[in-house]
Structures are given as C-alpha cells and as structure tokens.
Amino acid sequence: MADTRHNEHGTGERKGPLSRFTILDASRVRAGPTAVRLFADMGARVIKLEIPPGAPGGDDMIGGRDHNRADYENLHRNKESLTLNMKTPEGVKILHELVSRADVFIENYRPDVKHRLGIGPDALRAINPRLVYASISGFGQDGPYAGWPGFDSIAQGMGGLMSVTGKPGEGPMRVGIPLADLCAGHFCAMGILTALLEREASGEGQWVQTSLLEAQIAMLDFQAAQWLVDRKIPEQTGNEHPLTVPxxxxxxxxxxxxxxxxxxxxxxxxxxxxxxxxxxxxxxxxxxxxxxxxxxxxxxxxxxxxxxxxxxxxxxxxxxxxxxxxxxHRIDQVFADPQVKHLGVAWPMQHAELGDVALVGQPMRFSRYPRDLPPQPAPLQGANTDDILRELGYSAAQVDELRAAYIV
Missing domain, CATH: 3.30.1540.10 (formyl-coa transferase, domain 3)
Structure with missing residues (x-):
C-alpha cells in the first residue's frame, strides 16, 4: 500500500528500518498493541482496525482513548486508524483487500472468534500466502483453557510470578506493571520479525502464536529452572535475591x-x-x-x-x-536522572491538545536510523478511514454509504 504518512516538514514518508512493511492491527487492550508499537516506532505502516462508532461490539476496554489518555497516546503513537466492522460481509471484503497488500495481520481475539468471523489464518493467508498472521491469546490457541478470557493479573498468578513476588508470609503479590501483557507483546513482535526473516528464504508467511501464560512462564527464567532441573520450589524473598546474599x-x-x-x-x-x-x-x-x-x-x-x-x-x-x-527512584526521579536524560528515554512529542509532552521511547538504537523525528500522536478513531479506502479505490460516495451502514 502507498504510505500517506508525512514527516515533520509535511512531505515524504516516515523513515525507519521497518518502513517497507505494512501491519494490520486488529488487536485490543495491551499485549497486541504493544507488539505493534515496535513496528510503528521503527517506521512500519501500522493500520489500527477499530469498531465503527455506533456499531455493536464497540471497544471500551482498557487502553481506550477516553479511559486513560496518557496510556492511549503512549500505546498507539505512530499508527493510523481505520474503522471497520469485520462482522459484516462488506467489512470482511475491505479487510481482504487490505490483506492482499499487507505483510502482517495481528489479533488477540479469543481463539474461536477469528474462525467464526472467517478471518482466521487459513482464510487470510489464502488471499495472501506471504502474510504473517500473528495471534496473542490468554492461554493458547487450543487446550483445556483455550476459551478462557486472558488478563495480565490472571496470567501473573497462573504463570507463577505472584508466588515468588512479595515478602515471605504476606501472600501472593502482583508486580506493578502488566508484565504478562507486555512480555507477550514483545515475544509476539520477535515472532513476527522471525517469520518475516524466514519469508525472505521461503517466500511464504506463517502463523505466529504466543500467549500471556507462555510469556509469563518464559519470564520466570532461573526461578522456573530451579523447579524443572532441581525440583526446588522457589519461595518469596521480597526485595532480596533468592540465590545470592546480600x-x-x-x-x-x-x-x-x-x-x-x-x-x-x-x-x-x-x-x-x-x-x-x-x-x-x-x-x-x-x-x-x-x-x-x-x-x-x-x-x-x-x-x-x-x-x-x-x-x-x-x-x-x-x-x-x-x-x-x-x-x-520514584517515577519522577527516574526521568530527572542525568543518565536517563542523556539516553533520551523520554521521547518528546508535540500534541495539538496536550501540548509539549513526552512518551516512553523504544530501548533500542540504530546507527543508521537515529531517532530524529518526534512520534506522531495516537490517531483519533477512524482518522484515516477515508484516505485508506481511497487508496483501495473507493469513491467518496461509497465511503459515505459504508459509514451510514456502520461498516466503517
């Protein structure tokens, strides 16, 4: 697809090491958008697919623009937004047109939903065999818990993290960030990148899967190894390291x-x-x-x-x-720290409503792609719908008809 994004001078494409890729983001909440954010920050064109206003099944989950504006801006910067009702034949037709031109499709529906809608990996890769289809679930695409809704705190508990967090005797403790969500997103991004690299040799895409539960267990690392190798059950040690003192x-x-x-x-x-x-x-x-x-x-x-x-x-x-x-440090002290300032972790952004603010930058640096462009604010819902549909060949009248029917 042609890339309509502009740099700060108003002309040309937003450059980056992944600028040749187009990502369709049908994910919600945090894990999927976290995976996609990496691609958006690295220059890929990311089209965020959202339920049209007024259509049944609208998105009111955590991360919505009106729920927590700071979180929304940080999570969805550098993306475009297309409203699309994929529960309708017309919406699926538009999705198929997008898929035919895209490199990646990512979703985090419950495992059965995508197949019921006819937008599963087999259906979409039949349209574009080079497509990398990525899925994040709570507990896996099959198995006894496949249908369970997946949330970070539940994965932290079932994945063992809460049993080794906190002081001895005070009961299980959730960590202060959505670690399972974030790690599932990062592992998914690595899986997508691996599949894109493999595609260069095979010419074909494939289905990439991860889950909150798997990601959380993987992050146990040496704590998990204590059980798997030595059959030792790790205990809570509060702020102390379980294996080294002091x-x-x-x-x-x-x-x-x-x-x-x-x-x-x-x-x-x-x-x-x-x-x-x-x-x-x-x-x-x-x-x-x-x-x-x-x-x-x-x-x-x-x-x-x-x-x-x-x-x-x-x-x-x-x-x-x-x-x-x-x-x-408290969080304010983190960003006041001279080393943090030197590293430029806070990514300055100019926002029409919020003014001069900053987002959390990616913790990676590339010698040939300096981060010299500010991030683009998170898009308003459907902000790019008309432009994207025009790229697909739809007329203004056709777009109006689709919008009146709550398809876009």
Whole structure:
C-alpha cells in the first residue's frame, strides 16, 4: 500500500528500518498493541482496525482513548486508524483487500472468534500466502483453557510470578506493571520479525502464536529452572535475591539503596567499603551458601553499617569500590536522572491538545536510523478511514454509504 504518512516538514514518508512493511492491527487492550508499537516506532505502516462508532461490539476496554489518555497516546503513537466492522460481509471484503497488500495481520481475539468471523489464518493467508498472521491469546490457541478470557493479573498468578513476588508470609503479590501483557507483546513482535526473516528464504508467511501464560512462564527464567532441573520450589524473598546474599534493598540514613553483592569477590569488596572487614570470614557468612542460609543475620549486619551514611554517600563509595549499587527512584526521579536524560528515554512529542509532552521511547538504537523525528500522536478513531479506502479505490460516495451502514 502507498504510505500517506508525512514527516515533520509535511512531505515524504516516515523513515525507519521497518518502513517497507505494512501491519494490520486488529488487536485490543495491551499485549497486541504493544507488539505493534515496535513496528510503528521503527517506521512500519501500522493500520489500527477499530469498531465503527455506533456499531455493536464497540471497544471500551482498557487502553481506550477516553479511559486513560496518557496510556492511549503512549500505546498507539505512530499508527493510523481505520474503522471497520469485520462482522459484516462488506467489512470482511475491505479487510481482504487490505490483506492482499499487507505483510502482517495481528489479533488477540479469543481463539474461536477469528474462525467464526472467517478471518482466521487459513482464510487470510489464502488471499495472501506471504502474510504473517500473528495471534496473542490468554492461554493458547487450543487446550483445556483455550476459551478462557486472558488478563495480565490472571496470567501473573497462573504463570507463577505472584508466588515468588512479595515478602515471605504476606501472600501472593502482583508486580506493578502488566508484565504478562507486555512480555507477550514483545515475544509476539520477535515472532513476527522471525517469520518475516524466514519469508525472505521461503517466500511464504506463517502463523505466529504466543500467549500471556507462555510469556509469563518464559519470564520466570532461573526461578522456573530451579523447579524443572532441581525440583526446588522457589519461595518469596521480597526485595532480596533468592540465590545470592546480600542482594536487595537496604536502609541508609536518609532512604534506601539497592545492592547486588554477587559472589565472594563482591562480598569482600562490600565489607571493606562498609568498613566492616571482619564480616568477610564471620561464622555463617564465609561463603555464598552460608550467607543464603543466614540471610537475616547477614542483612542485619550490612544494614547496621549502611545506616551511618546517606544513600548518595554510599552510592559513590560502593561504586568506587566496584560494588554494583544504585538509588531507588520514584517515577519522577527516574526521568530527572542525568543518565536517563542523556539516553533520551523520554521521547518528546508535540500534541495539538496536550501540548509539549513526552512518551516512553523504544530501548533500542540504530546507527543508521537515529531517532530524529518526534512520534506522531495516537490517531483519533477512524482518522484515516477515508484516505485508506481511497487508496483501495473507493469513491467518496461509497465511503459515505459504508459509514451510514456502520461498516466503517
């Protein structure tokens, strides 16, 4: 499809390493839009498919423009919006026309819905065999839980994360971000990129699948390996690392400090920097396994020393000694941090309604594609409908008829 997006000078295409690809985004809520955001930020043309206003089944889920404007802008920047009712034959016909020209179609319906609508992977890849069809579900495309609705907190619980998060004895704890959603989105994006690379050799697309449950379990990493390999069930350890001590959050004279003294060498450096060298060979502290068994004793001794100076003083002193450490920031302090400012993590954006704001940039850099263009604000619902349909050959009168019938 021709790309109608413009740069800040009003002419030409928005460039990026993925600008040759067109993505059709039929996903909702967070996991799917997170996957698609990567492509949009990297220059791909992303067309967000939304239920037309007034049509049954409108989208009122989390992430809607009126629900949380900051979230919506951050999640849907750099995209176009086409309203399309895919529950109608006319809507499916338009979708087929788009699919014939697209590279990727992504959805996160319940597994049976896409097949019922006639927009499953077999149906769409029959139109365009090069299409990469991507699906994100809660629990997989088949199996005993395939029909369950998938939400982040449920996946965090069923995927084991909540059992190892929080302090011992205080019950399961959800982490403060939608980790299962976000990771499912990132894994889906990696799957799509892999399929696009494979297509260069085979000439064919394929169906890429992931789920919140699988993504969450994959993120357990070493905690899962403790069970799979050693048959050890990991427990909650709060802010502390389950396998190395002292590693965690410690109080100082004016706040808190994160310390990661992993291994015997770091333990010796830490004790010397804290001016408690006698702890190095203290009974019950002389090795990693001993410190893990006596973590309360070790942590109490370390914190007693740390309470004598401020967080800033200890940070400077420990880093000079080669001990990994750092302060614990609130979100406002994160973006005020000089290193964060240097990295340009906050991506400045000019918005007609919100003014000068910033979004969270992608944590990747490319030497030949500097991030020199500001992000484009998230589109209003259906903002690009007329232009996209005109590209497909529809007249203004035909678009008016489709809109009157709640098809677009």
């Amino acid at each position: 590693t965690g959050v410690f109080a100082t004279s004016d706040g808190y400090l994160n310390i990661a003294a992993i291994g015997q060498t770091m333990w010796k450096r830490l004790c010397e920097a804290l001016e408690v060298p006698h702890l190095v060979d203290e009974p019950g502290m002389g090795s990693d396994p001993e410190r893990v068994r006596n973590r309360d004793k070790v942590n109490a001794a370390i914190e007693a020393a740390l309470r004598t100076r401020t967080t800033a003083e200890w940070t400077e002193r420990l880093l000079k000694a080669g001990v990994p450490c750092g302060p614990i």
